[in-house]
Amino acid sequence: MPIFEYKCDECDEEFEKLVMGPNPEIECLKCGSKKVTKKFSVFGVSGGDKPVPSSEGSGCSSCSSSSCSTCH
Numbered sequence: 001m002p003i004f005e006y007k008c009d010e011c012d013e014e015f016e017k018l019v020m021g022p023n024p025e026i027e028c029l030k031c032g033s034k035k036v037t038k039k040f041s042v043f044g045v046s047g048g049d050k051p052v053p054s055s056e057g058s059g060c061s062s063c064s065s066s067s068c069s070t071c072h
């Protein structure tokens with residue numbers, strides 16, 4: 001079930017809405033205006049800063065050595 005984030009063009013209120021149909025009528029939760037802009041789907045967004053896997057030979061998160069031969 002997709003959840004979309006909207007921003008009201010009238011009062012700049014930002015809100016999330018669960019969209020049920022193909023042509024949903026979205027109203028601003030604050031002022032009731034239908035002039036809203038869909039921003040993006042929250043569904044499936046993992047949120048930016050993923051832990052980058054360390055490159056080979058640079059150790060791992062459970063040890064600080066560079067060889068990392070005892071913890072694997």
Ligand SMILES: [Zn+2]
Nearest residue numbers: 008011028031
């Ligand atoms: Zn509004």
